[in-house]
Amino acid sequence: RRPVHRLFRCAGTVAADLKGEEQLPGSVEPDSQDKILKKRFSEVQKERREQAQRTVLINCPNKISEKKFIKYISQHGPINSHFFYESFGLHAVIEFCQKESVASLQDAVCTPNLGTETAIPFRSRFFNLKWTNPLNPGSEQPNVQCSNQLPPASKKLFQLLCRAESMDDQLNTLLKEFQITEENAKLRHLTCSLIEDIAAAYLPDCTVRPFGSSVNSFGKLGCDLDMFLDLDETGRLNPGKTSGHFQMEFQVKSVPSERIATQKILSVIGECLDHFGPGCVGVQKILNARCPLVRFSQQASGFQCDLTSNNRIALKSSELLYMYGTLDSRVRALVFSIRCWARAHSLTSSIPGAWITNFSLTMMVIFFLQRRSPPLLPTLDYLKTLADEGDQCVIEGHNCTFTSDLNRIKPSGNTETLELLLMEFFEYFGNFAFNKNSINIRQGREQNKPESSPLHIQNPFETSLNVSKNVNQSQLQKFVDLARESAWILQQEDKARPSSASHQPWGLAALLLPSVSHSKSLARKKRKKPASERIRNLLDSIKSSGKEQ
Ligand code: GTP
Ligand code: MG
Secondary structure, rough: OOOOHHHHHHHHHHHHHHOOOOOOOOOOOOHHHHOOEEHHHHHHHHHHHHHHHHHEEEEEEOOOHHHHHHHHHHHOOOOEEEEEEEEEOOEEEEEEEOOOHHHHHHOOOOOOOOOOOOOOOOOOOOOOOOOOOOOOEEEEEOOOEEOOOOOOOOOHHHHHHHHOOHHHHHHHHHHHHEEEOHHHHHHHHHHHHHHHHHHOOOOOEEEEEEEEEOOOOOOOOOEEEEEEOHHHHHHOOOOOOOEEEEEOOOOOOOOOOOHHHHHHHHHHHHHHHHHHOOOOEEEEEEEEOOOEEEEEEEEOOOOOOEEEEHHHHHHHHHHHHHHHHHHHHHHHHHHHHHHHHHHHOOOOOOOOOOOHHHHHHHHHHHHHHHOOOOOOOOOOOOHHHHHOHOEEEEOEEEEEEOOOOOHOOOOOOOOOOOOHHHHHHHHHHHHOOOOEEEEOOOOOOOOOOOOOOOOEEOOOOOOOOOOOOOOOHHHHHHHHHHHHHHHHHHHHEEEOOOOOOHHHOHHHHHHOOOHHHHHHHHHHHHHHOHHHHHHHHHHHHHHHHHHHH
């Protein structure tokens, strides 16, 4: 079988994020494609942010003619790109070429008269398009094409996987179906930009930045939108300008700690979102969590949002994951498949608890790829040696320095197929000495566990912390059992793979099905366990999720 990964071009966000210095046509040889220069994380984020500031969101009537609508909006300036999608009605995302067009549009828009209710007159970039004459809404046929913002249904996914030609093809198909699309990425950045407008009503120089899987190259369609309120730009931390003998500083209120300041700011922003934020619903202030946050849904974009404050280390870990995900196209394909596998077997959950998180799983895949021979990914310590002056970064006393230039990193000499890597991943972690070893992507090798948590994954920047401290022994055991079973299934399959015409789930599709032997053994275990133990496990899960909250 040909190693498909060498031919595979990553699509979606990362493809859009790759920089074609010499714009290469689509038909170039794969080898020369490898030479495409890759953009830095900060450059991608800056461009996306600037793009989002020139963009507006419009709720449209269903029967609309795209041509007429675009002509109408173009009165305010040339449009760079646009798309439609469905979420509680039809919406259009319009990206103007210039920021001034947004102001021109806002000047032409009125605040609605709501009859029995009263409108809060907040002038955002989220509008409603209405017919001037609702009884005669134009003569043209509606012809709007909607862009998809949701992951594929399981049935469609299984069909695609069963039809694939090889396991490598399956892993790449899964990636293509689940990854965040160009439009979805734009919508995520636009949502942050709209939230920033609201926060800026109080804190004019603040920035709302997305982090986590929305930007780290491992995001799935439908994943939550993590964002943080960055107040560093306000000059709060910069020394004031001196002139002669004098220096001026702002008169401010003070509070006893950074945590209390964060809680106060998030509390006010939470209120603003709740009272003024068009489309912001279900606002919850979770201010006593380890990392205080405001959680809400942005109905118009369909995202579940988590807003935190001063979370620069998390942004740095998103950058690090972006580097790893962009270095070699096999990384994302493998991470996506393993995340889907974990979700399919309820190893991960959207509810916080004693289970493994997607973030921990990604760290495990990165570590495994650092352990291959030759290594498929470099260690964080190696990335640190490639850093230049501009990359130096210390956050809250933690050294977070590593190169931001992907082009400095030599491509790996490892040519293993995705099929082999997936099987070896399950083998590796099915036999890992979790009881004594810790996973450490900084050094790329196992280390003695510094504490007794069942699963120890060293936080890459805050090195005394364990990113999987929440995981209990029974969840870890479930992971190990399923990894062993999956390795076994893949080994058996190799011996007797069904023909593609048989439509039998095979390869990755077989791994995503509920595991028969496991559910049987679980049922046996459940029967054997005394009720008191089951209740204790349940209480442990609730306790750890309570702590998170
Ligand atoms: P999804 O499950 O797709 O949302 O993945 P995610 O990577 O966005 O995870 P999540 O929303 O739980 O967390 C957002 C970001 O916060 C992660 O990408 C990490 O950068 C950071 N993060 C999450 N959990 C931890 C943790 O336990 N420790 C540390 N240091 N950072 C974490
Ligand atoms: Mg997330």
